[in-house]
Amino acid sequence: MSRLSSIGNDRISLKRELERLISIFEKIGSNYVEIPTLLQSDLLLDLYGEELNSRTYIFNDPVKGNLMLRPDFTVPIVQLHIKNNTKNAQYCYSGKVWRKQDYLSSRPSEYLQVGIECFGGSDIAKEDAKLFSTISKAVGFTDLKIVTSDLGVLRSAINGLEINQRCKNALLRQLWRPKRFLHVLKYFSNSIHFINNEKKEIIDLFKSGKLIEKINSYNSTIGLRTRKDIIERVSELSNDIVNNQLQENDVKLLQNLLKISCSLVDAPKNIQKLTYSHDYLKKAAILLENRLDNLSELGINVKQIDFEVSFGRTSMEYYDGFVFEMGPKKQINSIPFAQGGRYNELTRILSRLQGYHKSTNSVGGIIRPEILHNFKLNQGIK
Amino acid sequence: MKLGIPSKGRLKKEVLNWFNNKGIKILTSDDDRSYAAKVADFPNIQLVLVPPIEIPSLLLKGDLDLGVTGQDLIEEKIPEWKKYVKELIKFGIGRADLVIAVPEFWIDVNNLEDLDDVANIFRRKMGFRLRIATKYHNLARMYLREFGMTDFKLIDSQGATEGLIKNEAAEVVIDISSTGQTFKSNKLKVLPIKPIKKSEVALFSSLKIEKKINFSDRAFFEKLSINL
Numbered sequence: 001m002s003r004l005s006s007i008g009n010d011r012i013s014l015k016r017e018l019e020r021l022i023s024i025f026e027k028i029g030s031n032y033v034e035i036p037t038l039l040q041s042d043l044l045l046d047l048y049g050e051e052l053n054s055r056t057y058i059f060n061d062p063v064k065g066n067l068m069l070r071p072d073f074t075v076p077i078v079q080l081h082i083k084n085n086t087k088n089a090q091y092c093y094s095g096k097v098w099r100k101q102d103y104l105s106s107r108p109s110e111y112l113q114v115g116i117e118c119f120g121g122s123d124i125a126k127e128d129a130k131l132f133s134t135i136s137k138a139v140g141f142t143d144l145k146i147v148t149s150d151l152g153v154l155r156s157a158i159n160g161l162e163i164n165q166r167c168k169n170a171l172l173r174q175l176w177r178p179k180r181f182l183h184v185l186k187y188f189s190n191s192i193h194f195i196n197n198e199k200k201e202i203i204d205l206f207k208s209g210k211l212i213e214k215i216n217s218y219n220s221t222i223g224l225r226t227r228k229d230i231i232e233r234v235s236e237l238s239n240d241i242v243n244n245q246l247q248e249n250d251v252k253l254l255q256n257l258l259k260i261s262c263s264l265v266d267a268p269k270n271i272q273k274l275t276y277s278h279d280y281l282k283k284a285a286i287l288l289e290n291r292l293d294n295l296s297e298l299g300i301n302v303k304q305i306d307f308e309v310s311f312g313r314t315s316m317e318y319y320d321g322f323v324f325e326m327g328p329k330k331q332i333n334s335i336p337f338a339q340g341g342r343y344n345e346l347t348r349i350l351s352r353l354q355g356y357h358k359s360t361n362s363v364g365g366i367i368r369p370e371i372l373h374n375f376k377l378n379q380g381i382k
Numbered sequence: 383m384k385l386g387i388p389s390k391g392r393l394k395k396e397v398l399n400w401f402n403n404k405g406i407k408i409l410t411s412d413d414d415r416s417y418a419a420k421v422a423d424f425p426n427i428q429l430v431l432v433p434p435i436e437i438p439s440l441l442l443k444g445d446l447d448l449g450v451t452g453q454d455l456i457e458e459k460i461p462e463w464k465k466y467v468k469e470l471i472k473f474g475i476g477r478a479d480l481v482i483a484v485p486e487f488w489i490d491v492n493n494l495e496d497l498d499d500v501a502n503i504f505r506r507k508m509g510f511r512l513r514i515a516t517k518y519h520n521l522a523r524m525y526l527r528e529f530g531m532t533d534f535k536l537i538d539s540q541g542a543t544e545g546l547i548k549n550e551a552a553e554v555v556i557d558i559s560s561t562g563q564t565f566k567s568n569k570l571k572v573l574p575i576k577p578i579k580k581s582e583v584a585l586f587s588s589l590k591i592e593k594k595i596n597f598s599d600r601a602f603f604e605k606l607s608i609n610l
Binding site for chain 1: 414434461462465485486487488489490492495498499500502503504506508510511523526527529530532533534535536547550552553569
């Protein structure tokens with residue numbers, strides 16, 4: 001599976017590399033945790049949906065239900081943290097994860113991950129910088145391609161618009177799918193254009209109070225979606241066409257934000273330029289600036305870090321703040337050595353599911369030891 | 383050479399008729415429960431009666447050289463199927479569309495945009511994803527992913543899929559339909575959009591077959607007007 005030999009000297013030096021990484025994480029106060037290989041699949045599938053379903057190995061156990069070969073450590077560690085019911089904590093781990101790959105893909109389906117998850121801390125900029133610095137030091141050399149982003153920028157921009165919750169929800173949940181996001185922008189800018197005659201008739205029925213009659217003319221209402229649900233949605237559609245939620249300026253703001261691709265050093269300034277009187281976005285720019293200061297203080301060479309607003313948009317659902325990826329320079333399509341980010345929202349959702357109303361700030365990162373080790377061997381880096 | 387054909391039911395009869403019209407007589411046992419059969423005049427061709435759903439994987443493994451089954455099943459069961467099997471000739475029978483069906487009283491739902499919107503509202507209200515029942519997991523997933531659908535999950539259903547909505551075990555169905563009658567009988571409507579997949583019965587061969595063909599087999603393919 002992995003291109004690395006699993007026998008002989010390579011194996012011994014890979015083992016040393018693993019031990020080196022874990023000891024770095026332990027030295028800064030992380031507790032090493034063991035996570036089962038087989039995880040209950042229902043919760044993970046509900047969180048991540050069909051994309052994960054098609055990527056993971058799922059087995060049916062007639063007694064325990066569907067079990068999934070661990071695709072990732074973060075969710076089980078968040079659950080462990082919630083169960084421990086402590087506020088501040090730091091965990092590290094090491095082990096294999098399994099992911100199905102596309103036909104003819106050269107990516108391995110079984111590979112090692114070493115990582116760290118940090119919970120708590122109210123100074124988000126500082127915690128982000130600390131985590132980044134830890135991963136960066138663990139990777140151990142600096143001649144890297146580093147791309148970062150902050151999903152909080154787009155989220156704040158959306159939350160700060162003067163639009164209704166329905167429009168916000170649509171934008172926020174399609175943030176991950178560029179093609180659909182564009183459609184949502186168009187729909188809420190000019191909804192009437194997207195409502196066909198059939199829908200117009202239904203909306204007219206709603207306005208004249210006759211929609212319920214029409215629905216009742218179907219003598220069978222099966223399934224969990226009710227008559228009331230339909231009327232409520234038609235009411236929303238009716239409102240969509242009366243009040244276009246997005247103004248030209250809103251769309252421009254989001255599109256201009258998505259175009260930002262610059263050095264991390266220039267990112268706060270470039271966002272500030274677009275903010276007008278947008279308080280939410282100003283806050284996001286300030287957070288970016290604070291993070292930058294914290295990174296510099298920790299001795300990170302911030303000048304060599306890239307920032308792209310649209311980075312992490314296609315693959316990193318449930319990250320909701322700072323995200324980063326470190327990989328070799330000048331190698332297109334190579335697998336990154338390390339990646340990570342902030343996932344406060346994921347912890348909030350899992351806390352709620354486990355019956356807790358409070359949740360802690362969360363940030364984590366992983367290293368792919370085989371990829372890193374292989375690269376170092378090839379480059380002669382010790 | 384091994385040829386797999388549908389093992390029972392209307393489809394088996396239609397396939398036998400099709401071969402008959404092409405001048406190839408397939409001799410089956412009078413006992414309908416017997417799976418023994420052979421092809422008259424072509425003793426080299428070994429006939430195997432198998433459920434159509436099993437034919438794709440038998441072709442893939444090389445247990446069959448030729449197989450008669452639905453295009454939908456080939457595409458569902460063999461990802462990147464063109465790399466492994468070849469479609470030789472369409473039969474013009476067993477025509478059906480893979481479609482999306484919802485309860486007929488969902489008068490506000492006519493396309494994928496609607497379904498995506500409903501899925502989101504549903505998930506917020508119920509706390510779980512909109513459930514789409516199907517046995518065509520790969521085709522359904524690829525199609526919905528291409529569109530960018532969110533807040534749904536696929537539920538496995540190997541039969542009587544249309545009944546799951548009434549049982550409140552699913553909200554939407556993706557299934558194959560030729561006349562739409564099963565949907566109507568179960569108070570469902572088909573979304574009036576292009577089908578996910580149009581399908582019919584065809585003869586497929588494994589890509590390795592060419593090496594195996596001998597002189598007498600050639601006559602078989604000539605009768606079917608197939609140029610290998």
